[in-house]
Amino acid sequence: MKNKIIDIVVIGGGIQGAGVAQAAAAAGYQVTLLEQSSLAAGSSSKSSKLIHGGLRYLENLDIKLVRESLHERELLLKNAPELVHRIPFHIPVYHRTSRKPWLIRTGLSLYTILAGLSQSVRFRSLPENEWAQLDGLKTDGLKKVFQYWDAQTDDRKLTEAVMHSAKEMGAEFLCPTTFMKGEKNETGYKIHYKTGDKTNQLQARVVINAAGPWALSVAKQFTPELPVIAVENIQGAHIELPGLLEKGCYYLEVPEDKRAVFAMPWHDKTLFGTTENQYTGDPAKVSPLQQELDYLLQTYQFYFPERRAEILDAWAGIRVLPTANGSSFKRSRETHLVTDSEERPTAVSIFGGKLTVYRATAEQLMRVIQKSLPQKTAKADTRNLKLS
Numbered sequence: 388m389k390n391k392i393i394d395i396v397v398i399g400g401g402i403q404g405a406g407v408a409q410a411a412a413a414a415g416y417q418v419t420l421l422e423q424s425s426l427a428a429g430s431s432s433k434s435s436k437l438i439h440g441g442l443r444y445l446e447n448l449d450i451k452l453v454r455e456s457l458h459e460r461e462l463l464l465k466n467a468p469e470l471v472h473r474i475p476f477h478i479p480v481y482h483r484t485s486r487k488p489w490l491i492r493t494g495l496s497l498y499t500i501l502a503g504l505s506q507s508v509r510f511r512s513l514p515e516n517e518w519a520q521l522d523g524l525k526t527d528g529l530k531k532v533f534q535y536w537d538a539q540t541d542d543r544k545l546t547e548a549v550m551h552s553a554k555e556m557g558a559e560f561l562c563p564t565t566f567m568k569g570e571k572n573e574t575g576y577k578i579h580y581k582t583g584d585k586t587n588q589l590q591a592r593v594v595i596n597a598a599g600p601w602a603l604s605v606a607k608q609f610t611p612e613l614p615v616i617a618v619e620n621i622q623g624a625h626i627e628l629p630g631l632l633e634k635g636c637y638y639l640e641v642p643e644d645k646r647a648v649f650a651m652p653w654h655d656k657t658l659f660g661t662t663e664n665q666y667t668g669d670p671a672k673v674s675p676l677q678q679e680l681d682y683l684l685q686t687y688q689f690y691f692p693e694r695r696a697e698i699l700d701a702w703a704g705i706r707v708l709p710t711a712n713g714s715s716f717k718r719s720r721e722t723h724l725v726t727d728s729e730e731r732p733t734a735v736s737i738f739g740g741k742l743t744v745y746r747a748t749a750e751q752l753m754r755v756i757q758k759s760l761p762q763k764t765a766k767a768d769t770r771n772l773k774l775s
């Protein structure tokens with residue numbers, strides 16, 4: 388294996404790394420993915436598990452991201468029916484809700500248009516006589532309930548399915564294998580990695596840093612260091628509570644700070660999240676803070692006063708967001724691809740992004756690195772590849 392030349396070496400087996408491995412293998416390239424722990428061990432198993440357009444991004448006028456996400460949602464519903472399913476969402480509007488019914492109606496109308504006006508995603512206002520059936524949702528002060536449709540998945544299983552698809556097309560998966568350092572040379576990068584006690588090397592034409600919350604530190608392990616952008620790690624916690632939400636998901640406004648949180652059915656239980664707090668520690672050690680547990684539990688109790696408010700489990704994941712002042716809630720969820728060269732990129736770092744758009748990101752990345760790779764005959768198009 389020593390000094391073997393691989394077209395593309397990917398560092399990180401989250402959804403982004405798996406997505407790139409799949410797109411590279413589909414395009415006919417030899418690709419090796421290095422994962423230090425297990426597939427989806429990082430953020431890709433700690434998300435809210437929604438395959439969605441991101442209704443609230445419309446408030447920030449992130450139209451491009453919403454349109455792309457809605458498009459990817461439809462592809463996933465088509466290609467991964469066992470893993471991604473439509474689910475109804477409910478937005479209750481109370482007297483004290485800051486987002487008024489006309490604003491939500493406008494947002495949902497735009498969302499439906501961006502989704503291509505498909506009949507299956509139309510929204511409606513729920514008649515008052517149906518409110519009592521909404522899983523014990525507080526009806527005191529309730530003015531309106533909107534219902535629309537998005538999708539849910541199992542993020543870990545989705546990542547595994549994408550990697551499985553990549554392996555079927557010849558991708559190599561080394562795990563547990565830790566990337567140690569990379570050195571620029573004439574062919575691309577020499578990659579040093581460790582499997583158990585053994586250190587080994589690979590020669591890559593192109594290297595992809597898909598290390599998610601570790602991406603900044605991985606960039607520093609290269610000589611010369613890979614260029615980066617200003618990003619920070621923001622942790623987000625979820626809690627699991629007893630009892631299934633029979634009617635689907637709830638999109639709720641936290642009374643104190645007006646952030647949006649979700650209540651979702653999850654394996655016969657209720658999943659509730661999320662939060663946003665800056666995190667500067669080791670990404671492998673992120674865990675929910677007491678203040679996050681209190682914040683989530685109080686909000687849950689506020690909206691579902693009759694349900695059992697007992698935390699059965701809690702966990703946190705990390706978002707990579709552009710550094711900026713003010714609330715992280717309002718920061719862009721766009722994906723940033725940062726290359727070592729504009730003319731002939733041989734290293735690309737992926738910062739930020741969404742589970743939902745992993746395929747589109749990988750497709751875009753392949754376009755970026757195409758000019759640095761030999762011509763190959765494509766084996767498949769990821770837009771049509773089935774995932775199971």
Ligand SMILES: Cc1cc2nc3c(=O)[nH]c(=O)nc-3n(C[C@H](O)[C@H](O)[C@H](O)COP(=O)(O)OP(=O)(O)OC[C@H]3O[C@@H](n4cnc5c(N)ncnc54)[C@H](O)[C@@H]3O)c2cc1C
Nearest residue numbers: 399401402403423429430431434435437566599623742743
């Ligand atoms: C709380 C929360 C909720 C979210 N909800 C949603 C949602 O509902 N819908 C949605 O679309 N998106 C959501 N997201 C965003 C989504 O989860 C992330 O964008 C996505 O999972 C990031 O994937 P990734 O592959 O970049 O990172 P990760 O999944 O973290 O993968 C990085 C991998 O790199 C590996 N690695 C690191 N260093 C090395 C090394 N030296 N050698 C080898 N391997 C290494 C790690 O072990 C890890 O497995 C959410 C994110 C959070 C935090």
